[in-house]
Amino acid sequence: MRHFLRDDDVTPAEQAEILTLAAELKAAPFSRRPLEGPRGVGVIFEKNSTRTRFSFELGVAQLGGHAVVVDGRDTQLGREETLGDTGHVLSRYVDAIVWRTFEQSRLDEMAATATVPLVNALSNEFHPCQVMADLLTLRENLGDLHGRTLTFLGDGANNMAHSLLLGGVTAGMNVTIAAPPGFEPTDWVVEAAHKRAAETGARITVTNDPRAAATGADALATDTWTSMGQEGDGRDRVGPFRPYQVNTELLRLAQPGAVVLHCLPAHRGEEITDEVLDGPQSVVWDEAENRLHAQKALLVWLLAQR
Ligand code: CP
Ligand code: NVA
Numbered sequence: 001m002r003h004f005l006r007d008d009d010v011t012p013a014e015q016a017e018i019l020t021l022a023a024e025l026k027a028a029p030f031s032r033r034p035l036e037g038p039r040g041v042g043v044i045f046e047k048n049s050t051r052t053r054f055s056f057e058l059g060v061a062q063l064g065g066h067a068v069v070v071d072g073r074d075t076q077l078g079r080e081e082t083l084g085d086t087g088h089v090l091s092r093y094v095d096a097i098v099w100r101t102f103e104q105s106r107l108d109e110m111a112a113t114a115t116v117p118l119v120n121a122l123s124n125e126f127h128p129c130q131v132m133a134d135l136l137t138l139r140e141n142l143g144d145l146h147g148r149t150l151t152f153l154g155d156g157a158n159n160m161a162h163s164l165l166l167g168g169v170t171a172g173m174n175v176t177i178a179a180p181p182g183f184e185p186t187d188w189v190v191e192a193a194h195k196r197a198a199e200t201g202a203r204i205t206v207t208n209d210p211r212a213a214a215t216g217a218d219a220l221a222t223d224t225w226t227s228m229g230q231e232g233d234g235r236d237r238v239g240p241f242r243p244y245q246v247n248t249e250l251l252r253l254a255q256p257g258a259v260v261l262h263c264l265p266a267h268r269g270e271e272i273t274d275e276v277l278d279g280p281q282s283v284v285w286d287e288a289e290n291r292l293h294a295q296k297a298l299l300v301w302l303l304a305q306r
Contacts, residue, residue, distance in 0.1 A: 002305045003118045004298060005107045007128045007167035008196050014301070015135070015170050021292070022136045022297035034303045035065025040094040041299070043121070046072035046101045046124035046281040047228045051264065052121050052129065055291040056098050063296055068094065070100070087113035096299060102229060117302040119295075124229065125189070130263045131167035132294035134221070137287045138173075141259045142218055146172035146201075151217040151254075153178045153210055153238075153244040154271050156185045157171075160223040160263055165193045169202035176205040180240035210244045214253040221261035222246045222271045238270065247273040251281060259283045 003009060010018065025032065037043065043062045045053065053069060060067035072078060087110040090097050097114055100121040101107060109116045120128055135145065142148050150168045152161050156179030167183060168175040175193070177185050184206055185193075193199055197204055207213050214220060222244075225237045246260060260272075260282045268274050275281060 001115065001117060002302055003111045003114070003120065004128060004302060005104070005111060005120045005123075006126045006133055006172055007163050008192055009128070010102060010170070010171065012170050012200050013168070015132075018132065018301050019136055019139060019298050020295070021300060022132070022294045023139070023267060025300070026136075026290070026293040026297050029062055029293075029296075032300050033064035034300055035060060035063040035095065038066035041065055041096045042068045042094040043067050043069040043098040044072050044075065044077070044100070045070070045121075046077075046099075047122065049100060049121075050157060051291050052100060053262075055295055057119065059292050059296040059299065063299060064094070072099075079124055081107040084113040086110060086119070088115075091115040096302060117296065117305070119302070122159060124227070125159055125162055125186070126166070127163045127263065128167060129291065129295055129298065130160065131163040132298060133165060133287055133290035134164065134263070135171050135260050136290045136294050137261065137283050138171075138219055138259070140286065141283060147174065148218040149174045149176065149216065150219045150221065151176040151178060151213045152221045152223075153213060153226055153246055153250070154222045154241065155183050155227065156206065157181060157183055158223060158227045160221070161185055164221055165189065165204065166196060169193050169197040169200060169204060172200040172202050174203040174205075176207065176213045176217070178207050178244060179208045181245065182207055182209075183226050183240070210250065214250045217254040217258055219259050219261060220246055220251060220254055223263055224265070224267050225271055241271070245271060245273065246276050248275050248279075251276055261267045261287055264288055
C-alpha cells in the first residue's frame with residue numbers, strides 16, 4: 001500500500017508509468033472502473049478549492065466510485081478528533097483518502113494510521129497532484145521531458161515551487177527556481193531534489209536573477225505570490241516579486257516554442273500578465289483539465305498497489 005504525499009513518493013519509473021496512464025485515460029475517459037460498486041473515496045478540504053474539488057469528485061465518479069467530499073471544519077477534525085483516529089476510521093469506509101490541509105506533518109500523521117492510500121491534495125509544502133497534471137501538459141507540448149528546462153518564477157518556498165522542483169527532477173527535467181532573496185526554496189526540499197536529481201541526471205538551479213532563469217527555458221511556470229494561509233504573515237509579498245512577473249518581455253527570453261504554466265487561480269497583473277496568460281504560449285486551461293486525467297491515473301495506480 002502506497003501513499004502520495006510528496007512528489008518523490010513515486011520513483012522516476014513509477015511517475016512515468018502514471019503519466020502514460022493519464023494520457024491513456026484522457027483518450028478513453030471511461031475505460032477503467034476500479035472503484036465500481038461504488039467504492040468510496042474521502043475528499044477533505046481545509047482550504048478553498050475549485051479545480052481540485054471538481055476534478056477529484058468527477059474523477060472518482062468516472063472510475064465507478066463515489067466521492068464523499070467534505071469541508072474539514074464540518075467533520076470532527078474541526079473539533080479536535082485526532083488525525084490518527086481519523087485515519088483509522090476513514091480507512092474502514094473508503095478505498096482512498098484525498099486531503100487538502102496545512103502543514104505536511106498533518107499528512108504524515110494521518111498516513112501513520114491510514115490503511116488505504118492517502119493523497120496530498122495540497123499542503124503548505126507540496127502540491128504533487130498539480131505537478132502530475134503539469135508534467136502531463138509538458139509531455140503533450142514538449143514530448144520527452146529528459147533534459148528539458150523548466151523555470152519557476154515567484155515564491156520559491158511555496159508548495160508549487162517545491163513540487164515543481166521535486167517532481168520536475170523526478171521527470172529528468174533541469175529545474176530552475178528564480179525567487180526574491182528570502183523566498184528561496186526550503187533547504188530540506190532542495191536536498192531531497194538533489195538526491196532525486198542524482199538518479200535522473202537532472203540539474204537544479206536556484207537564483208535571484210529572473211532574466212537569467214527565463215533565458216532559454218522550455219517552460220516557464222509561476223504561481224500566486226501569496227498562498228492560502230499567508231495573507232497575514234506580515235511579509236511584503238508584492239514589491240520584491242515584481243521583477244519575477246511572467247510578462248511578454250520575460251517570455252521573449254525563453255525558447256521560441258516555450259510554454260507557460262500556472263496552476264491557477266491567477267492574480268492577473270501580479271505574477272502574470274493578461275497578455276501572457278491569454279496568449280498563444282499559455283497552456284493553463286489544458287493544465288487545469290489535466291488535473292482530472294492525472295488524478296484518475298494516480299488513483300488507478302495507487303489502488304493497484306494494494
Ligand atoms: N490549482 C489548484 O489546486 O486549484 P484549486 O485551489 O482551485 O483546487
Ligand atoms: N500556492 C498556492 C496554490 C493554489 C492552488 C496556494 O497554496 O494557495
